[in-house]
Amino acid sequence: xxxxxxxxxxxxxxxxxxxxxxxxxxxxxxxxxxxxxxxxxxxxxxxxxxxxxxxxxxxxxxxxxxxxxxxxxxxxxxxxxxxxxxxxxxxxxxxxxxxxxxxxxxxxxxxxxxxxxxxxxxxxxxxxxxxxxxxxxxxxxxxxxxxxxxxxxxxxxxxxxxxxxxxxxxxxxxxxxxxxxxxxxxxxxxxxxxxxxxxxxxxxxxxxxxxxxxxxxxxxxxxxxxxxxxxxxxxxxxxxxxxxxxxxxxxxxxxxxxxxxxxxxxxxxxxxxxxxxxxxxxxxxxxxxxxxxxxxxxxxxxxxxxxxxxxxxxxxxxxxxxxxxxxxx
Numbered sequence: 063x064x065x066x067x068x069x070x071x072x073x074x075x076x077x078x079x080x081x082x083x084x085x086x087x088x089x090x091x092x093x094x095x096x097x098x099x100x101x102x103x104x105x106x107x108x109x110x111x112x113x114x115x116x117x118x119x120x121x122x123x124x125x126x127x128x129x130x131x132x133x134x135x136x137x138x139x140x141x142x143x144x145x146x147x148x149x150x151x152x153x154x155x156x157x158x159x160x161x162x163x164x165x166x167x168x169x170x171x172x173x174x175x176x177x178x179x180x181x182x183x184x185x186x187x188x189x190x191x192x193x194x195x196x197x198x199x200x201x202x203x204x205x206x207x208x209x210x211x212x213x214x215x216x217x218x219x220x221x222x223x224x225x226x227x228x229x230x231x232x233x234x235x236x237x238x239x240x241x242x243x244x245x246x247x248x249x250x251x252x253x254x255x256x257x258x259x260x261x262x263x264x265x266x267x268x269x270x271x272x273x274x275x276x277x278x279x280x281x282x283x284x285x286x287x288x289x290x291x292x293x294x295x296x297x298x299x300x301x302x303x304x305x306x307x308x309x310x311x312x313x314x315x316x317x318x319x320x321x322x323x324x325x326x327x328x329x330x331x332x333x334x335x336x337x338x339x340x341x342x343x344x345x346x347x348x349x350x351x352x353x354x355x356x357x358x359x360x361x362x363x364x365x366x367x368x369x370x371x372x373x374x375x376x377x378x379x380x381x382x383x384x385x386x387x388x389x390x391x
Contacts, residue, residue: 068106072115079124079280082117083248087276089115095278096120097140098175100167101183110193125178125280128152134285139178139244139278144169146177146232156284158293158312162235165297168304178279181233181243181259182271185226185334186306187216197223198267207370215308218367218376220333222264225370227331231297233260234312234328234336239288244281245273253283257328260335270334288314288326294391296383307331309379313387315351322346322355327387329363332380339363342384353389360385 071094076082086093094113096102097120105111119125125140128149135151146152147163166172166180184190185198187206195201206213207225216225236256243259245252259271273279294313299305309331316324325346327339342359349355363384364377 067109068103069109069112071106071113073118074115075118075121077121079122079246079278082119082122082278083246083276085115085117086278087248089117090275093117097179098142099179100171100175101179104191105184108191108193110191119278131283134283134287134289137177137282137284139280139282140176143167143172143175143177143180143232147172155289156239156293158238158295158314159232159235159284161293161295162231162297162310162312165295165310166231171304177232177282181230181236181282182273182279183229184270186229187224187226188212190226198226198263200268209371211370212372213370214372215306215331216370216373217334218332218364218369218373218380219337220262220264220335221368222262222267224263224267224334226334228260228270228333228335229306230330230336231307231310234310234330235295236282236284237328237336237338238312238314238326239284240326242283242285243279244283245277246280247274247277251280256282257336257338262334288316291316292391294387296386298379298383309376309383311380311383311387313391315346315388315391317351320351322349322351322388325388327384329380329383332367332376339384341365342388346388351388356385356389359388 074085092114094116126138129136143163143166153160189196189205190198197204217227241256242253292315297307297310311329313327325343328336341362345359360381363381
């Protein structure tokens with residue numbers, strides 16, 4: 063198979079959301095929406111995806127920018143990861159998102175890649191990305207979940223035929239900030255919480271988000287609820303630059319008189335969706351913010367984990383990241 067050579071496609075560059083939605087509906091399954099293109103172009107070059115038409119959203123100005131609102135912040139889906147990383151409002155009020163953005167890929171990719179593209183990107187499982195007919199690609203086998211399968215980077219939780227994980231570094235940060243995802247279609251606009259935006263293979267094995275055909279993620283809204291809280295983000299990967307997370311953790315904690323009043327923790331790299339550490343949150347909430355609380359809560363992080371042949375190390379990694387998120391935030 064020829065690699066690094068895209069097949070021919072028609073290119074459309076609408077100037078507004080209405081035009082993009084019209085094209086998406088008209089083109090149907092043969093159309094492909096593209097923002098920064100960092101994920102899409104890999105698919106095209108490897109010829110694993112061969113759309114007949116590509117709808118480039120980059121000229122839609124209403125999907126750009128970072129705007130302060132009465133209730134918080136609105137981020138256009140076309141805002142680049144670098145803009146997220148460097149924005150003063152985000153750094154001062156929602157630092158966990160800026161910290162997560164700073165760990166995405168490389169500076170060159172952050173300059174082009176968008177927040178919308180980052181949260182909508184498909185999984186990185188190499189069996190699936192290579193065009194093999196696994197469950198996610200419509201086949202009848204998960205090649206990673208076999209005695210011979212290479213699954214070091216795959217999931218600990220939520221496997222249902224597919225054991226691939228969400229690759230987004232920004233997703234856990236948006237979940238802990240209780241962000242809302244703004245989705246538009248021809249009928250209008252709907253909003254979905256960041257936690258509900260991502261879906262697992264038990265819901266739909268061929269999608270990783272609730273976005274349906276003919277819909278576009280146009281913006282992300284972050285409420286004031288967690289503005290100025292104590293934040294923590296850490297990513298562990300094989301390489302410091304470009305690589306995807308083995309496990310990452312994002313946390314938002316509100317503390318008063320050394321007591322944890324409220325807390326949200328989410329981890330990536332362990333499930334097909336960003337995983338809320340709900341039990342750890344319940345243990346920590348209302349407790350003193352100290353080493354003992356952090357260790358007790360972290361001990362629950364891997365409860366229910368089902369490791370694969372080569373990813374047992376993720377259990378202790380997950381527990382230690384949760385511990386540090388509570389102790390060091």
